[in-house]
Amino acid sequence: MSPQTALQGKPASAVVExxxxxxxxxxxGACLIGLWQYLAMRAGSIFFPPPSEIVTRAVELWLxxxxxxxxxxxxxxxxxxPSLGRLLAGWSLAxxxxxxxxxxxxxxxRLSELLDPSLQFLRAIPGPALVPVFILLLGTESAMRIVLIxxxxxxxxxxxxxxxxRTVDPLQLDTASAFKLPGRARLWHIILPAAMPKIFAGIxxxxxxxxxxxxxxxxxxSTNGIGYRIQNAQIMFLLTDMWCGIVLLAVIGYSLxxxxxxxxxxxxxxxxxxxxxTMT
Amino acid sequence: MLTVEDLQxxxxxxxxxxxxxxxxxTAGEIVSIVGPxxxxxxxxxxxxxxxxxxxxxxxxxxxxxxxxxxxxLAMVFQEYSRSLLPWxxxxxxxxxxxxxxxxxxxxxxxxxxxxxxxxxxxGFGDRYPWQLSGGMQQxxxxxxxxxxxxxLLLMDEPFASVDAQTRADLEDLVAAVRATFDFTIVFITHxxxxxxxxSDRVIVLSKSPTTVLARIATDLPRPRDQIATKALPHFVAxxxxxxxxxxxxxxxxxx
Numbered sequence: 001m002s003p004q005t006a007l008q009g010k011p012a013s014a015v016v017e018x019x020x021x022x023x024x025x026x027x028x029g030a031c032l033i034g035l036w037q038y039l040a041m042r043a044g045s046i047f048f049p050p051p052s053e054i055v056t057r058a059v060e061l062w063l064x065x066x067x068x069x070x071x072x073x074x075x076x077x078x079x080x081x082p083s084l085g086r087l088l089a090g091w092s093l094a095x096x097x098x099x100x101x102x103x104x105x106x107x108x109x110r111l112s113e114l115l116d117p118s119l120q121f122l123r124a125i126p127g128p129a130l131v132p133v134f135i136l137l138l139g140t141e142s143a144m145r146i147v148l149i150x151x152x153x154x155x156x157x158x159x160x161x162x163x164x165x166r167t168v169d170p171l172q173l174d175t176a177s178a179f180k181l182p183g184r185a186r187l188w189h190i191i192l193p194a195a196m197p198k199i200f201a202g203i204x205x206x207x208x209x210x211x212x213x214x215x216x217x218x219x220x221x222s223t224n225g226i227g228y229r230i231q232n233a234q235i236m237f238l239l240t241d242m243w244c245g246i247v248l249l250a251v252i253g254y255s256l257x258x259x260x261x262x263x264x265x266x267x268x269x270x271x272x273x274x275x276x277x278t279m280t
Numbered sequence: 281m282l283t284v285e286d287l288q289x290x291x292x293x294x295x296x297x298x299x300x301x302x303x304x305x306t307a308g309e310i311v312s313i314v315g316p317x318x319x320x321x322x323x324x325x326x327x328x329x330x331x332x333x334x335x336x337x338x339x340x341x342x343x344x345x346x347x348x349x350x351x352x353l354a355m356v357f358q359e360y361s362r363s364l365l366p367w368x369x370x371x372x373x374x375x376x377x378x379x380x381x382x383x384x385x386x387x388x389x390x391x392x393x394x395x396x397x398x399x400x401x402x403g404f405g406d407r408y409p410w411q412l413s414g415g416m417q418q419x420x421x422x423x424x425x426x427x428x429x430x431x432l433l434l435m436d437e438p439f440a441s442v443d444a445q446t447r448a449d450l451e452d453l454v455a456a457v458r459a460t461f462d463f464t465i466v467f468i469t470h471x472x473x474x475x476x477x478x479s480d481r482v483i484v485l486s487k488s489p490t491t492v493l494a495r496i497a498t499d500l501p502r503p504r505d506q507i508a509t510k511a512l513p514h515f516v517a518x519x520x521x522x523x524x525x526x527x528x529x530x531x532x533x534x535x
Contacts, residue, residue, distance in 0.1 A: 169362050171357060171359055171362045171363055172362065172363070172365065174326075174331055174357070174363075175355070175357065175363045177331055177349055178329055178331065178349055178353070178354070178355040178434075179354065179355075179376075179377035179380075179424075179428065180349055180351070180377070180380065180381075181376070181377065182380055185376070185379070185380055189365070189368070189376055190365065193365070193367040193368075194367075196367070270366050270367040270368075270408055270410070271366070271367070273366075273408060273410050273411065274408075274409075274410040
């Protein structure tokens with residue numbers, strides 16, 4: 001039974017069901033924040049400010065600019081936008097390079113066999129360990145941070161693309177040959193769409209890695225960014241500011257993932273449909 | 281139109297699937313190839329289509345030797361659910377091969393609509409293959425082949441995965457589109473009834489390594505009817521003749 005038939009069949013209970021799932025999903029989160037607020041206020045420790053204080057400070061930092069700038073504070077332009085810019089640049093680079101290289105390798109049996117051990121080895125290097133290397137090679141500007149994010153987050157995309165393009169159904173390729181589709185049509189209309197579910201799974205993992213690497217890259221030899229702001233606040237003992245940065249990172253990570261899931265749902269509707277069909 | 285001469289196919293020197301197959305198909309014919317399960321029918325069809333290169337012998341299509349897939353050929357595979365692209369709509373599936381045949385967009389749209397109409401699926405262009413039943417998906421695969429306007433249509437056990445009623449409908453559909461559109465059909469099946477019912481001629485294959493046991497003209501009147509034709513004494517006789525050929529042990533090695 002599909003969710004649509006449930007909605008059409010019993011509209012009233014569907015609303016109840018929707019409310020219930022909303023409270024189940026967000027109710028626990030609200031309770032935990034409440035508990036945090038209560039414990040923090042009771043403890044009164046300067047190391048653990050209550051959430052209300054963090055939110056108030058966050059609004060001061062980021063949402064109290066002039067109306068001409070949509071009320072965005074200086075912190076947004078000094079830290080959040082540069083951070084997000086580098087994150088998106090590095091992550092996009094990882095996605096593009098990962099898909100392009102992965103397709104080339106995945107479609108060549110010889111190349112995959114040849115490169116697999118090396119790729120597995122390279123992937124095992126923790127990205128942060130390369131910060132000193134990239135500083136040496138690329139200096140301390142944004143380029144270094146973008147390359148670090150790209151290098152660290154390219155692996156899931158690359159390896160999943162290799163796997164996805166290698167395991168295209170041979171019958172789909174035979175069909176392409178039987179209808180004399182040229183190489184580019186095979187690539188765009190068969191190989192890449194067939195690999196898309198795996199590629200998307202890889203891109204999602206790489207997004208989470210990219211956020212981590214964005215912060216790590218800003219903890220070293222940096223002059224702006226959310227990571228820099230968190231560290232700086234800690235050094236200057238502005239502990240509420242520090243917590244603001246940490247909460248902001250959680251919000252960014254959560255929102256990006258939610259946004260990404262929306263896109264994935266759109267692009268892979270066919271996949272869920274086709275899979276649901278073969279499973280029933 | 282299609283000439284197959286001394287065709288041999290071996291995956292390796294000691295694994296010969298097709299030993300020696302010779303037959304020809306005249307333009308406009310419906311020819312069925314029947315044989316026991318696992319006799320290399322699909323391998324044979326793939327060599328006819330130029331998807332596999334024979335180890336010996338030759339295939340000629342319209343007096344040209346087949347090297348790679350020749351122009352003017354379309355295929356319908358048994359596994360419609362894998363042969364249709366699940367990420368494309370029905371219309372996009374049918375249109376895709378046309379895009380690379382240098383057909384202008386308005387003509388493509390017309391061909392898609394006409395072919396869907398011919399298989400009784402008008403109005404289903406916006407659906408996805410997986411939203412359709414098995415029989416409808418195979419109709420889409422047939423529509424894709426029709427829109428491609430082939431000279432020769434190769435069908436590899438196209439109705440083996442659908443239920444009996446759908447199968448009968450699809451058989452009649454093939455006979456009907458064959459009468460409207462002008463092309464030749466080579467049809468692979470393991471179902472003797474289906475072979476006799478649909479074809480002008482039946483080519484009977486042996487167990488692997490495969491050779492041709494017989495080439496039998498069905499000599500049945502058209503249009504054919506699922507009940508009336510199959511009740512004709514002549515139909516029954518042809519069916520028995522082919523069944524005996526296939527069942528008969530062809531070598532001592534058969535278990």
